[in-house]
Amino acid sequence: MTSEWWRTAAIYQIYPRSFADSNGDGMGDLAGITSRLASLQELGIDAIWISPFYTSPQKDAGYDVADYCDIDPLFGTLADFDALVAEAHARQLRVIVDLVPNHSSDAHPWFQAALASAPGSPERARYLFREGRGPEGNEPPNNWESVFGGPAWTRLTEADGTPGQWYLHLFDSSQPDFDWTNEEVREEFRRILRFWLDREVDGFRVDVAHGMIKADGLPDFTPPIDGGSMGGGAEDPEVAAPYWGQNGVHEIYRDWRKLLDEYPGERVLAAEAWVDPLPRVANWVRPDEMHQAFNFAYLETPWNAHALREVIDESIAAFHGVGAPSTWVLSNHDVVRHATRLSVTAVNPQGHGLGPRSLGLPEYAPGLRRARAATALMLALPGSAYLYQGEELGLPEVIDLPDDARQDPTWFRTNGERYGRDGCRVPLPWEADAHAFGFGPAGTPWLPQPETWGLLARDAQREDPTSTLSMYRALLTLRRERQLGSGSLTWVAGYPESVVAFRNESVIVVANTGDTAIELPAARVLLASAPVDGTTLEPNTTVWLEA
The missing domain is CATH 3.20.20.80 (Glycosidases)
Structure with missing residues (x-):
């Protein structure tokens, strides 16, 4: 190492x-x-x-x-x-x-202690508790919005049953923010x-x-x-x-x-x-x-x-x-x-x-x-x-998850206006022919996998x-062998505006982001993201060439 x-x-x-x-x-x-x-x-x-x-x-x-x-x-x-x-x-x-x-969970012992303690107590000082604004403190301390949608403040009901202080949660209401001045x-x-x-x-x-x-x-x-x-x-x-x-x-x-x-x-x-x-x-x-x-x-x-x-x-x-x-x-x-x-x-x-x-x-x-x-x-x-x-x-992102399968707080806090992040979190496919594509030996994955994922399973690839x-695998192997991580980048001129071309150590990289094919220089192809014939580079393709 x-x-x-x-x-x-x-x-x-x-x-x-x-x-x-x-x-x-x-x-x-x-x-x-x-x-x-x-x-x-x-x-x-x-x-x-x-x-x-x-x-x-x-x-x-x-x-x-x-x-x-x-x-x-x-x-x-x-x-x-x-x-x-x-x-x-x-x-x-x-x-x-x-x-x-x-932030912590609202189930963290510190936050539970804060709920059981009085305003101004050391227990509440670990989090951001504040008095509300307006008549009888009925308005949040400020207008901040949660990352997940909705207000970033939730009001407590105190031990005696009366409305009490508000606490800050930049994320879900179950995630109170710590006070890092403490x-x-x-x-x-x-x-x-x-x-x-x-x-x-x-x-x-x-x-x-x-x-x-x-x-x-x-x-x-x-x-x-x-x-x-x-x-x-x-x-x-x-x-x-x-x-x-x-x-x-x-x-x-x-x-x-x-x-x-x-x-x-x-x-x-x-x-x-x-x-x-x-x-x-x-x-x-x-x-x-x-x-x-x-x-x-x-x-x-x-x-x-x-x-x-x-x-x-x-x-x-x-x-x-x-x-x-x-x-x-x-x-x-x-x-x-x-x-x-x-x-x-x-x-x-x-x-x-x-x-x-x-x-x-x-x-x-x-x-x-x-x-x-x-x-x-x-x-x-x-x-x-x-x-x-x-x-x-x-x-790919799993776009067609059923509404009742979604679990991201964003989905709930925006009443379905934002889908949230579940689509990138679907369990992986390992073996095409195994239960749950090899994710687990039994049971139902916590988010449903698309039926087509057998084609993308690791053993199929x-x-x-x-x-x-x-x-x-090829990219990571060559990256290590050619020491690209510790190299330095030099731009290579002479290509159309739609092309990214640079040299790093012994490798020239050419990426065509445009809509038309471009001509490649005469050089040995080390690898490419899509098939190349050695003379042209099709759109949406990157090639590594021997410098």
Whole structure:
């Protein structure tokens, strides 16, 4: 395992409830992950990032944590977790776990103690309780909206039955926000970090890493109508939401970095920070703060050569300017899968999701072709890359989930106006002919799988040299062999405006985002996202050439 491994790593996100089910209860679990690690080692990734598996009422798929230092029975036990880490390390795979510090579950003992305590008590001081506005405090303390829709405040009924204080929840009402100005909160999270570091985790992906600190006075704020639900799109910090990207978060991460640096083996912090523009994101990865920040600007860039060249230049300049690696990502558990998203022709803000009534829905084959080309472009870029489970199988967004199967809080809090994120979270297909396509030995998966997913199952793709899985394996192998992660990018001129062309180490990458074929230079084809004849490059195709 190399020094500063995180600078060049290919990191694979596991959404545990949808990855692999070992006991047939319809829910993926830790033992299921362990049983499938050989497939991930074969894929060629360097690390896994596991979304939350902590004790939770599962109101928001585990991002509502009731106990940060134990495993929810849905997913197994601490012994199962230790076995997973040991097996991953034996296979030279590092393990990053999700940490959710902005809010807890309302079932967390601290919040239950706050409910049982009086206004102004130390128990309530751990969260953001406030008196209401208007006559008798009947109005919320401010006008903030929840990420999931509806008001970001809920009023308590006090122990004597009278209406009481309000508490802040930027997400669901079951997810009260911590008050990070309280030193007791900070010390508790130091304890939590040490608990998992002592269990040999290699780092933390920090959920809502641009949250936690709220502006003094909690001023009113109305977000732009077309802005992303997590804050992306507000490029002027002066008019950004008073609950995203406040300067005080950096003090927290400097503190955490010192703690991680006490441990051997290069433990890392990766930020989920939906802030714009890119130079602001770089503030999260200054040398004494976090190691990586997700590049959501890249994820949200359309399949357009000019836009891609611009975001790549901006990314490299911003991250390298503070000595951090650029990161690249196309899909995760919060966004429409890129096999669908890159071909949607209507506006679809992050977090809204797709369903049968959505506009601009693409056909699968053209969407997959574009997604394969986008992946081949991304994995040739210098820095670290993130992959989301199932993208290596070419899985599309599942659009036609029945209404009664949907579970995302967004669906309920908007009364079905937004479909939410269930479509990218459907359990994976492993074996075409097995029960639930190999997801589990029995039972009904927690979200229904499309009948057509047998065609995309891992075993159906494994020996097919033209499959998306085979393309991912080849890309990751060449990426490592040619040391592209630690390379540097030089643009190659002479191509049409619709083409992205660059050199990284010994590889020339040419991606055609346009509508017409282009001529290729005479060079050996190393790999391509779709068939090439060596002389022309068809639309929506990326090729790697020997430099």
